[in-house]
Amino acid sequence: MKKSAAWGLVCSFAAIASLVSGCAAEVARQQTQWQPLSTAPAIIEFRETVTLEPSSGYSRTLNAGSQWREAGRIPQGQVFRPVNGVLTVEGRHVHEAYIVLDGGRVVGFYLPVEQSFAALPPKPVQYQNKGN
Amino acid sequence: MLLILRRVFAACALATLAACASGPKYNEVKSAIPTIPAEQGRIIVYRSGSMVGAAIQPDVMMGGVKIGQSVPGGFFFVDRPAGSYEISTSTEVEKKLTLVLEKGETKYVKTSIGMGFMVGRVQPELIDPKQGQMEVEELSYTGTPLQGTK
Numbered sequence: 001m002k003k004s005a006a007w008g009l010v011c012s013f014a015a016i017a018s019l020v021s022g023c024a025a026e027v028a029r030q031q032t033q034w035q036p037l038s039t040a041p042a043i044i045e046f047r048e049t050v051t052l053e054p055s056s057g058y059s060r061t062l063n064a065g066s067q068w069r070e071a072g073r074i075p076q077g078q079v080f081r082p083v084n085g086v087l088t089v090e091g092r093h094v095h096e097a098y099i100v101l102d103g104g105r106v107v108g109f110y111l112p113v114e115q116s117f118a119a120l121p122p123k124p125v126q127y128q129n130k131g132n
Numbered sequence: 133m134l135l136i137l138r139r140v141f142a143a144c145a146l147a148t149l150a151a152c153a154s155g156p157k158y159n160e161v162k163s164a165i166p167t168i169p170a171e172q173g174r175i176i177v178y179r180s181g182s183m184v185g186a187a188i189q190p191d192v193m194m195g196g197v198k199i200g201q202s203v204p205g206g207f208f209f210v211d212r213p214a215g216s217y218e219i220s221t222s223t224e225v226e227k228k229l230t231l232v233l234e235k236g237e238t239k240y241v242k243t244s245i246g247m248g249f250m251v252g253r254v255q256p257e258l259i260d261p262k263q264g265q266m267e268v269e270e271l272s273y274t275g276t277p278l279q280g281t282k
Contacts, residue, residue: 086239086258088229094257096231113216113230 027056027091029116032074040132041070043083047126052106054120056091062106067130068099076117077102079110089118101125152181153206153272164278165209172211173233175219177241177256178268181205185245185252190221192243192256200275202243202254207268208275223253231258240264 049064068080081087081098089097089109097109097118105122155161168174177192179202186204193199195218200208202221214235220228221243231239240259245252259267 084262085260088258093228093230094255095229096258111230112232113218 024058024090024092025056026093027054027089027095027111027118029111029114029118031115032076032110032117034079034110034115035073037070037072042132043070043130044068044080044127045130047128050106050123050125052120052123054089054091054109054118056089058090060087060089062087062099062125068127071098074100074110074117076100076119077107152186153203153274155206155272155274157272158207158269161273161278166278168236168238169211171235172213173235173237173239174209174211175217175231175233175239175241176207176209176264176268177202177219177243178207178264178271179204179243179254180267181271182245185254188223188245188252188254190223190254193220193222194218203274205271206274207271208273219256221254221256223255225253227253227255229256229258240268242267 045067046062046064050062051059052062053059066085067083069083071079071081073079077100079098079100087097087099087109088094089111095111096113097111099106100108100110100117102122104126105124106120107122108117108119110117175194177200181204183204189201189203191198191200192202194210194212199210212233214233214237216230216232218228218230219241220226227246229241231241233239238261240261240263241256242259242264243254243256246255
């Protein structure tokens, strides 16, 4: 076997090994400043289904009709947590997450345990207020 | 030859069955499950009864401390003060789940088998409460004995 072919085999094996051994990328995030709500939380309902695609590669679909309760604010936007549901982001590990809305767009996730913000390519979303 | 094959098959079937949770079914312990203590929340950890990777039954850790074992077809729960928690399993690759537990809340954590390099690995994921409750009702209790049950 030629040397280059052997190296190709070794590299392929290493790539496959790293894939199946769970070497997914860590969720890229930055520390942020959490501000709790001082008023009654607003509830919103999505009018459309939105698929979010974080850089870690594990997409998340937020369904039309899903409801979200305002939880607080960070410099990147308003933070909403799911009503009667859960949301996670996944990379090397799995993290409970809330969504961050700014100007009618989902701009990222807030990770409450890590108190950090994971940015997303902004995605417009239609929603309606359901009151407090 | 046929006899040997039969014996091998029987041994495999026995080993597979032995790998499943053998505790009481959810309906048998439902009434003995205590209410969540004040100022605490509940984390229910479970695994479906699938036979895939049934022999892999790692410990389930919370903050580095063992709280139970991931057994196919089994569930258990822990009550903890409201706060942030990290759950992991002790398999080939450690995949952690971080979650926030609130007072009076119940969180459902499903452990499931994934493909590893040398062996399968068991990883935790957070499940919608409605789905989690439905799935747990099909399983057997593998936690510490409850008052009023054998």
